[in-house]
Amino acid sequence: MKKMICIVCPKGCEMQVDVNDGISVVTGNACIRGKEFAINEILHPMRTFQSTVKTIFPELPMIPIKTDDVVPKEYLFQIIEEIAGIEIKDKLKCGDIIIQNILGTSVNIVSTVDMYLYF
Amino acid sequence: MEQFDIVIIGSGPAGLAAALEIEQSGLKQIIIERENRAGGILKQCIHDGFGLHRFKKRLTGPEYAELFLKRVIEKKIPIYKNTFVTEIIEMENKSYRLTLVNSEKSLFEIEAKALILANGCRERTAKQVFIQGTRPAGVYTAGTAQYFTNILGYLPCKKCVILGSGDIGLIMARRLTLEGAKVVGVYEVKDTPSGLSRNIAQCLDDFDIPLYLSKTVTKIHGDKRVEAVTVQKVDLNLNQIPGTEEIIACDGLILSVGLVPENELAKSLGVELDTHTKGPMVNQSLMTSKEGIFSCGNALHVHDLVDFVSESAEIAAKGGIRFVQNKGEEELIHVEFDEKSFLYIVPQKINLLDIEENIHFYFRSKKVLKNVSVVIRTGDTIIFKKFYHNMKPPEMETISVNLKNVLQNKEICFELKEGVST
Known part of the structure; x- marks a missing residue:
């Protein structure tokens, strides 16, 4: 039980x-x-994951991101390591893929903001 | 001086939803926003779980805001960004004159027939919860810690204590842990958590962060930077129990000790406030005691779900539209409720001359209750009854009732009955 x-x-x-x-x-x-x-x-416990990544744009130094589906709970800390070095150099729209198939989960890391709305 | 039918203060989820509703009426409107980006607090709420009621989807805060903001931009609804409201004066012709300031136009005035206060809420601070000791760096409200982490990209502390089990505190416990900080524990002065159960589960339990109930922070140590805090047990009357002090080393104290509607502007206008919600008293159109001034979202009362913030904004906007198009008469009665059972009920008043449509009531119970019925009574007649398996103060409940032709003696009263009421 x-x-x-x-x-x-x-x-x-x-x-x-x-x-x-x-x-x-x-x-x-x-x-x-x-x-x-x-x-x-x-x-097999699964979770959604959200965090932020750096950008090169001073108007928007960080952008929010998420996994586009649930991932195994035990992967959360590994995913945060994977995204740590990322620097966004292009303006992204909401849902644009930043990392495809993160850690072989077939889940993608995507932007959750439309950066064009802020420039 | 530019004239508007309706001026909305705030471009968070409430302001944006109100604007989209007003847009359909063709009335002339403007949104005033003090920040350089629209979206309000949702910009920094990067976690998901928003919009489950309204869109049947698990959206993140920025995604939820964007659904509204995109349409506001498409419809070319004007927003004055980086603009503060410094004063609002009621004119003799019953319209309102707002003094605004921004870097482009400096000080300028606009006039409005109706105002929608959608300016959200504020976090209670360390000063308001009477923590003794010094004032070193490292003491942040959860919202400020969230702003540092999610908007600016700075980690506010490496090892912290969180005081208060409000939802933002729980969300930040998970967020800071994922970003590499150590969260020693969440301390809650009450004997029940203030945040949603799911946030206890997914933000604390998932990361083995302990939650201590009936314990509070009583002292902050450190000169330039927080070095430790004293935590202490409290009894059921929330009095500190001597001899239970414990010093915990940390470099940060994060406060999640409650939110209060932001009502400086409302107060300056002489709007009548509710001591329970700390927001304005309103009728079912969410019009305050001042004709033409409406309040919605967290400025009206603090919500736990953004879906209802948007809903209340749409109700206020509809009220605003009706007011501008055809100033209705008012005959108000108070909504009575059992203060032992309910924390608050919104709206606090009913305009008897405007009860054609269903009225949305928002309320919270005063304590954790199981198997209770909410009963609405008028005279000796019960006009509404709903059974709840669980009722918890952190979870706002909402019911929609049609009061047309049922109110006797111009009375309406909310009661809570144990068990399935007969």
Whole structure:
């Protein structure tokens, strides 16, 4: 039995997962997304990731970035190492890829800002 | 002097949503923004989880702001950036004269028939929570630490204590940890966390950051830079318990001890304020006690979700449009509520002459409650009832009710009943 708080939405359901003969039974979830999250959390916890990277533009010295999908939770610190040396030299739009297939996850690091709006 | 129908103060999520609503009416408007970029606090809220209600997507703060900002730019809605409002005066003809200042035009005035205050909230500071000791560098509100980290790219500290379990403090605990700082712990004076449960889970538990309840910071040590803080246990009445002091070495203290609506402008206009929300008293159109002045978003009351900030801005904008087009009459009644059960209810007043449409109520419970029903009563008649499995002060609740033809004796009262109310 494992207790957890659902992080899918702000409701924060208190859920419980019981594994019987390899079958997970989720209780306490208010929706199907909670159930999916709970089962993943037992098998392989996944998280979204957001941070910032440097740019060469003094008007906007840092821009926000994210992974365009969830990544394994244990990769978060490795990803922050991977993006540490990046310096953005071009003006990016929201969703433009900065690193493709980060750490072989098939997830990309993308910009979350349209830099053209700020110049 | 340029004349506008509606002037919006602030270009955060509230101001931008209000502007898009007003744009559809064709009224002449302008947004005033003190910073050089629109978007308000969302610019620095780089984490995701915004827009789940409104867009059914997990957006980051900048992405959420951009959805609105792009449309504001497309529609060519004017924004005065880098511009401060220094004074607002009510004129004899019931319009408002604003004195503005920016580097381009210096001091100048504009006039408006209606104002929408969408200027957000402020963080409470160390001074407001009475921490003793010196005032070295390294004491930051969570929002300031977030600005340093996410906008400027500076790490504000290497090893810190976070006081207060508000959401921004929790978000910053994760952010600073990912950026290489050590977060020794989050200390909360109350016996329940103030932030959302999901943020406790994904920002603290995921990174093994301890949360200490009923413990607070009572002293800051250090001359030029924070060197340590004293933390101490408190009893249920929040009094410090002698002999429980503990000194924790750190180079930063981050405060996440609450947000207060920014209402300097509202106060200067003589707008009546609510002691519960610390924001203006409003009717269901979110018009304040001053005719033609509307309030929305975090300036009205502090929200936990931006989706409802945008929603309230649209309600205020619709109210503003109706006011400019056809000044309605008011017959106000107070929304009564049980102060033992509720922290606050917005709107605080109902204009009985304007109850054709559903009214959106926003409220918070005073403490953590399980299996309760919210009951709206008029006279002896219950006109609305909703059951909640869980109710927590950090989680704002919202209900929408039609009050047309149901209000008896011009009375409306919110109550909380334990269990499934009959």
